Every structure is written in structure tokens, then in C-alpha cells.
Amino acid sequence: MADKQFPIEEIKKNIKDILTEPEIRFCGLIDSSGELIVGDFREDVVPFENDARRKQMYQELAHRVGNRQGFDASLGRVKYSSSRRENVVMMSFPIGKYVIMVTAEPSVNIDRLAWKIIYKLEHQWSEFHGF
Structure with a gap:
């Protein structure tokens, strides 16, 4: 469940706005346990993975993002992370x-x-990440 102070409705609007970018395939908000809170694919996109595999991907991402925080004190907070694969670019924004x-x-x-x-x-x- 989302924090009362966390602006889920604003994030929903931002996700819709991000999905208007022609190069974007998917945009979603994932919680620390790897649950998709809100998000979707661009209308014309066919996902590469099925629902179960996407859920696994969200959980792995949440785990990786959580692990990176251990270096925040010395290296600073992660602004974003990305990986370029053959078929897709994946990005995360804590x-x-x-x-x-x-x-x-x-x-x-x-x-x-x-x-x-x-x-x-x-x-x-x-506000939530200290940029």
C-alpha cells in the first residue's frame, strides 16, 4: 500500500505523460517488494515477456535498487540506472x-x-530523491 504522503495520483499523470514519448515501450511505478502499483505499455506495444516473467523482472529490479542504497553514503544516491539490451533499453529511477x-x-x-x-x-x- 502506498504512503499517504507519496503522490500516487501525480505519478499516474506523469506515467501517462512519459508514455507519450514515441521511444517508450513501458512505464510503471514499482514498490520495494516488486509489485507494480501503476503503469502500462504504450498502446501499440506487444510485451516481450508474459505476466509472470514481468512480475519476476519487477521483483528483481526492486531488489537491485534496494541493494544500491548501501553505497549512497559514499558514492551519492543513484539518479537513474540503465541497461542497453539487444531488444530493449531498461531504465530505473528511484x-x-x-x-x-x-x-x-x-x-x-x-x-x-x-x-x-x-x-x-x-x-x-x-522531492523524494534529493536532486
């Missing part, structure tokens, strides 16, 4: 106890897209 997960087309410019997403997340990202 926001408090949550993470925004984005998948995009493999040809995307990762840094340019990351800053677009951070801009679209506006104050939610900076």
Missing part, C-alpha cells in the same frame, strides 16, 4: 521506497531520454 521502471526502444539515446523522464517527473522525483 523515488523514495519506489522506483519508476521504463523500457524503451533499443536505439534510444539513454542520457537524453533519462533527463526527459526526470523533467516529466518534476518535483516528485526531486
Whole structure:
């Protein structure tokens, strides 16, 4: 269940806005246990994985994001993380106890897209992440 102070409704609007970017395939908010709180694929996208495999992917992402926080004191907080695969680019944006997960087309410019997403997340990202 979401924190009362966490702006789920605002994040829902931001996710819809992020999904308007033509290179975005999926955008969703995932909690610390790996549950998809809200999110979806762009209308014309056929997912590469079935529901069970996507759930596993969300859980693994939540675990990885949680593990990275152990280095925050010395290296600073993670602004975003990305991996370029053959068929998709995967990105994560930690926001408090949550993470925004984005998948995009493999040809995307990762840094340019990351800053677009951070801009679209506006104050939610900076407020909960300390940008």
C-alpha cells in the first residue's frame, strides 16, 4: 500500500505523460517488494515477456535498487540506472521506497531520454530523491 504522503495520483499523470514519448515501450511505478502499483505499455506495444516473467523482472529490479542504497553514503544516491539490451533499453529511477521502471526502444539515446523522464517527473522525483 502506498504512503499517504507519496503522490500516487501525480505519478499516474506523469506515467501517462512519459508514455507519450514515441521511444517508450513501458512505464510503471514499482514498490520495494516488486509489485507494480501503476503503469502500462504504450498502446501499440506487444510485451516481450508474459505476466509472470514481468512480475519476476519487477521483483528483481526492486531488489537491485534496494541493494544500491548501501553505497549512497559514499558514492551519492543513484539518479537513474540503465541497461542497453539487444531488444530493449531498461531504465530505473528511484523515488523514495519506489522506483519508476521504463523500457524503451533499443536505439534510444539513454542520457537524453533519462533527463526527459526526470523533467516529466518534476518535483516528485526531486522531492523524494534529493536532486
